Amino acid sequence: MGEFAIGQPVTRFEDPRLLKGGGRYVDDLAFPGMLYGHVLRSPHAHANITRLDISKAKAAPGVRAVLIGEDWAKSGYGDLPRAEGKKKRDGSPMYRPHFPALAKVKVRYVGDPVAFVVADTIEQAQDAAELIEVDYDILPSVTSVALGSQPGAPLVWDDCENNICFVHLEGDKQATDAAFAKADHIVKKRFVISRVTAATMETRGSIGHYDQAADRYTIYTTLQRALNFREELAETLNIPESRLRVVAGDIGGSFGMKSGVFNEVGLVLLASKVTGHPVKWVSTRSESFLADAHGRDNVSDAELALDKNGMFLGLRVHNLVNMGSYTQPGTDSGAYSNLGTLAGVYLTPAIHVDVTAVYTNTNPMRPFRGNGRPEAAFVIERIVDMAADELGIDPAELRRRNLIPPEKMPFQTGLSFNIDCGEFEKILDLTLEMADYKGFEARRAEARKRGKLRGIGMSFTIEKAASPGYEGAEVRFDRTGSVTVLAGSVTQGQGHETIFKQIVSDTLGIHPDEIHYLQGDTDQVFFGEGTGGSRTASLGGSAVTVATGKVVDKAKKIAAHMMGVDEVDFAEGVFTARQTNRTLSMKDVARAAMSPKNLPQGMELGLNATAAYHTTKQNYPNGCHIVELEIDEDTGQVEMDRYVVVDDVGNVLNPLLLKGQIIGGISQGVGQMLMEQIRFDPTSGQNLTGSFMDYAMPHAEIFPHIDIKSNPVPTKTNLLGVKGAGEAGCVGALPAVGNALVDALSHLGVTHVEMPATPERLWRIMDEAKRA
Amino acid sequence: MHNFNYHRAADVADAAAKLTATEDPKLLAGGMTLLPTLKNRLAAPSDLIDLAAISDLKGISVESGEVVVRAMTPHAVVAASAEVQKALPALAQLAGNIGDPAVRHRGTIGGSVANSDPAADYPAACVGLDATIVTSQRKIAADDFFVGLFETALEPSEIITEVRFQIPDRAYYMKFRHPASGYAVVGVMVAQFGAKVRVAVTGAGPCVFRVAEMEAALEKSFAPASVANIHVSAEQLMGDIHCSAAYRAHLITVYARRAVEAMVG
Numbered sequence A: 001m002g003e004f005a006i007g008q009p010v011t012r013f014e015d016p017r018l019l020k021g022g023g024r025y026v027d028d029l030a031f032p033g034m035l036y037g038h039v040l041r042s043p044h045a046h047a048n049i050t051r052l053d054i055s056k057a058k059a060a061p062g063v064r065a066v067l068i069g070e071d072w073a074k075s076g077y078g079d080l081p082r083a084e085g086k087k088k089r090d091g092s093p094m095y096r097p098h099f100p101a102l103a104k105v106k107v108r109y110v111g112d113p114v115a116f117v118v119a120d121t122i123e124q125a126q127d128a129a130e131l132i133e134v135d136y137d138i139l140p141s142v143t144s145v146a147l148g149s150q151p152g153a154p155l156v157w158d159d160c161e162n163n164i165c166f167v168h169l170e171g172d173k174q175a176t177d178a179a180f181a182k183a184d185h186i187v188k189k190r191f192v193i194s195r196v197t198a199a200t201m202e203t204r205g206s207i208g209h210y211d212q213a214a215d216r217y218t219i220y221t222t223l224q225r226a227l228n229f230r231e232e233l234a235e236t237l238n239i240p241e242s243r244l245r246v247v248a249g250d251i252g253g254s255f256g257m258k259s260g261v262f263n264e265v266g267l268v269l270l271a272s273k274v275t276g277h278p279v280k281w282v283s284t285r286s287e288s289f290l291a292d293a294h295g296r297d298n299v300s301d302a303e304l305a306l307d308k309n310g311m312f313l314g315l316r317v318h319n320l321v322n323m324g325s326y327t328q329p330g331t332d333s334g335a336y337s338n339l340g341t342l343a344g345v346y347l348t349p350a351i352h353v354d355v356t357a358v359y360t361n362t363n364p365m366r367p368f369r370g371n372g373r374p375e376a377a378f379v380i381e382r383i384v385d386m387a388a389d390e391l392g393i394d395p396a397e398l399r400r401r402n403l404i405p406p407e408k409m410p411f412q413t414g415l416s417f418n419i420d421c422g423e424f425e426k427i428l429d430l431t432l433e434m435a436d437y438k439g440f441e442a443r444r445a446e447a448r449k450r451g452k453l454r455g456i457g458m459s460f461t462i463e464k465a466a467s468p469g470y471e472g473a474e475v476r477f478d479r480t481g482s483v484t485v486l487a488g489s490v491t492q493g494q495g496h497e498t499i500f501k502q503i504v505s506d507t508l509g510i511h512p513d514e515i516h517y518l519q520g521d522t523d524q525v526f527f528g529e530g531t532g533g534s535r536t537a538s539l540g541g542s543a544v545t546v547a548t549g550k551v552v553d554k555a556k557k558i559a560a561h562m563m564g565v566d567e568v569d570f571a572e573g574v575f576t577a578r579q580t581n582r583t584l585s586m587k588d589v590a591r592a593a594m595s596p597k598n599l600p601q602g603m604e605l606g607l608n609a610t611a612a613y614h615t616t617k618q619n620y621p622n623g624c625h626i627v628e629l630e631i632d633e634d635t636g637q638v639e640m641d642r643y644v645v646v647d648d649v650g651n652v653l654n655p656l657l658l659k660g661q662i663i664g665g666i667s668q669g670v671g672q673m674l675m676e677q678i679r680f681d682p683t684s685g686q687n688l689t690g691s692f693m694d695y696a697m698p699h700a701e702i703f704p705h706i707d708i709k710s711n712p713v714p715t716k717t718n719l720l721g722v723k724g725a726g727e728a729g730c731v732g733a734l735p736a737v738g739n740a741l742v743d744a745l746s747h748l749g750v751t752h753v754e755m756p757a758t759p760e761r762l763w764r765i766m767d768e769a770k771r772a
Numbered sequence B: 001m002h003n004f005n006y007h008r009a010a011d012v013a014d015a016a017a018k019l020t021a022t023e024d025p026k027l028l029a030g031g032m033t034l035l036p037t038l039k040n041r042l043a044a045p046s047d048l049i050d051l052a053a054i055s056d057l058k059g060i061s062v063e064s065g066e067v068v069v070r071a072m073t074p075h076a077v078v079a080a081s082a083e084v085q086k087a088l089p090a091l092a093q094l095a096g097n098i099g100d101p102a103v104r105h106r107g108t109i110g111g112s113v114a115n116s117d118p119a120a121d122y123p124a125a126c127v128g129l130d131a132t133i134v135t136s137q138r139k140i141a142a143d144d145f146f147v148g149l150f151e152t153a154l155e156p157s158e159i160i161t162e163v164r165f166q167i168p169d170r171a172y173y174m175k176f177r178h179p180a181s182g183y184a185v186v187g188v189m190v191a192q193f194g195a196k197v198r199v200a201v202t203g204a205g206p207c208v209f210r211v212a213e214m215e216a217a218l219e220k221s222f223a224p225a226s227v228a229n230i231h232v233s234a235e236q237l238m239g240d241i242h243c244s245a246a247y248r249a250h251l252i253t254v255y256a257r258r259a260v261e262a263m264v265g
């Protein structure tokens, strides 16, 4: 519908409300009689609890309950959801530790919940927590994934040998070995992908409410997949899903982090049951560094085999992936489900990847924007640049030689990706042009005169989006002809409301002001999974499209009946009787559908439709990033000067929102490459980056204008021809910036820069090179 | 946050009286440092004495050779002051680069100076510009005021009322922002008063300090080359996970040189 049609740069419908403080986040909710919970957390990375005395805390003013590990064990609830399905190298099942909401005998990371104090006010709960006496017998700990799997490392779980959670093998080992045997040139490198935290604007939070009379639980919480959450949580609580309602209001960012069923969810529900009151817990910012799941953190040993012409023959990768101390469904997925990105946009015939997932005394892990994709992209795109450097071939040219041409699609890569469509060479050319790649050396020489080392870096990455799965949508007309659209996916700020309203408006001809969007309440939304893996536009968008299609089909029949014709046409919200000039609007029909006299014999009243859309095929967003930056020779400070992107995320539903996604993703990629990192003290296992005073976040001021163009190649794997856009920016940014840094320093003999490339790290690299 | 009694002081005398009359009081200025400390339960004063309503403590004046900034003047006001920009641009520029807009509109010079955060910017201005810290009881030369890590010459019952900066012939402040906090990793104020030069460094040590060797070299010849090879020993400096002491030592030289470059350029 006109300015709101699919493809238009519609400004976000949710923004006026959110910007005016009208958001309704968990912490904005209050219920009569609500109590407040505070989690007492382990100060040690690994320790036995030898004594736990809560008597003083229980007697403190305002305190209603103090829960400890024993209370959880006696509650009748089970473990929090646990990962399953993977195997160890010998074929035995993966190590799946029990996962109670409170540690009972042993704590396994700094932040592991030990007790939950519930009081009339949060201050009382905090005061009381200080009265809990805990004696710890401190044990040796291990936080590094590289050290964790080594023989003799401290064991996170006593019966989990070498801390190995599982092993995953992918690709063709024999073919890969053969490719390496005949290679003219082999490039080898160990890449360390740092650990980061999502640092969402809204911290995690939950309100648990057990309604004794109805024997039913409600949890208001921060999440990504409401219906999946209900299924997993119902299992933990040992109740049928029908006795559990999960509600997500506005959510201020997640990036994968909020996708678990965390300890505090179980705690507020148990506390509500024990006290008979609703119980709220909201993480403080400081607590979030200790208690949130972290992302990434792996070590990749990669080898690329090439022939003398620079054609990639084979790729071999060994990954060690940090699982943290406990695993939930999804914790493990970053280790294996996106390895396909390692194959890149290249023809490489033989690839083999060997992944070992390792427990350590660190926070549990969750997917973080990209969930394995940026990690894999970094490895392949860095090693391609290293190969270009070693062979003396321009990095753009080396890529060009190896790109998969459109005529070879669908193309089965050496890993799991079967790429349906894409125009890689065209995108490469477009990006080189936008970046004025040819003019770079002149800019480098000019910068040199100013004491700046200028570098250019590119990445051409591909990832999978919208993995096989399903999504639900419902369109409900009310009696006046306005609409409610309900979706199974849940927004954390991406703008689902805008996209879905655009689709409904465009397909039904209803003005967006008359469309109400509803999400995240499992008592209202009938079907779906939720958000994650860049799936909402593809799957959720298709589900809404199917639902509106059903509405149109039914409405056409009603309109034809009302106008006394056999068939009607429908366009722009108007039904036209063929060969007459009679018309009815969608609203007319919707109103009429409430009265039996307007309907054909036997037709159900009302104009509503539900749709469950599923797909068996993922899509493959891809894109080329080129960044130019300058390093201050004296200080190591980095200034990005230009950043260009050409992406293919299929059809563009809303270019404004797309740009937002790409820029947001780039920011997180740049953040990780240049400054962000969760660090632990290697001996004590303490988190050294427990606040924004130590955990560096990228600010808007460090970014140049980011120039984004789209080259849409629509996919046939969903109804809208869209590809995922949520993670693409992050995937491309990490290696592009990494490559630019190395390029800036390559005249000093530098071949790699570890992340985060802080000013001091770069200064030391330059200083050492000068001394050498 | 623990409970406390809140007082809104009517004037400096009232605030001073309340400081002595209460058990474990704290003055509250912009609250940018104090409030997070309370929220994180790292301090539990019995009483907060808010200086916000004391109009005498606000404002800027330029008097014979001095820029006088009253204690409760927020950084943003100093940065935007036409008078300061004219008389002592280095001070306006320093204030304009503190933290972020919210911090600059709440945080005050009195709070900053009283706190003596090793990474704060104002101490470099105080020492570099030979300022006098005026309190409810006395006048203290900046050189004697900053004693150590979060430590000043202030008595518990003393209230800063104003800071008087000497107007130099020329001055320049350069700051390397901490990648996480935005505070100074190294901040160097170079100021020239006739034949005298002051070089004050904040961020790097436990508190602001002067670099006598650089001052002497610049007094001999005021040129970038004079300081380009003078290195402060890393031993007396601080380090954190982002910026080691050795790196800070290196940055002091670079920033001193660049400040002088900016002044002569």
Ligand SMILES: Cc1cc2nc3c(=O)[nH]c(=O)nc-3n(C[C@H](O)[C@H](O)[C@H](O)COP(=O)(O)OP(=O)(O)OC[C@H]3O[C@@H](n4cnc5c(N)ncnc54)[C@H](O)[C@@H]3O)c2cc1C
Pocket: B026, B027, B028, B029, B030, B031, B032, B033, B034, B035, B051, B071, B072, B075, B097, B098, B099, B100, B103, B106, B107, B108, B109, B110, B111, B112, B113, B114, B115, B119, B120, B121, B122, B158, B159, B160, B161, B181, B182, B183, B184
């Ligand atoms: C996110 C953030 C970033 C920041 N970045 C920077 C930066 O880049 N550079 C920088 O220099 N600073 C920075 N700051 C500090 C800020 O600029 C303030 O200067 C600082 O917080 C103290 O000033 P205040 O007015 O907020 O004092 P308060 O927090 O109210 O008080 C601080 C201390 O001083 C005492 N005090 C206050 N006024 C007086 C007085 N008149 N006499 C005696 N004692 C007094 C108080 O009792 C308290 O102990 C930052 C702060 C934040 C929160």
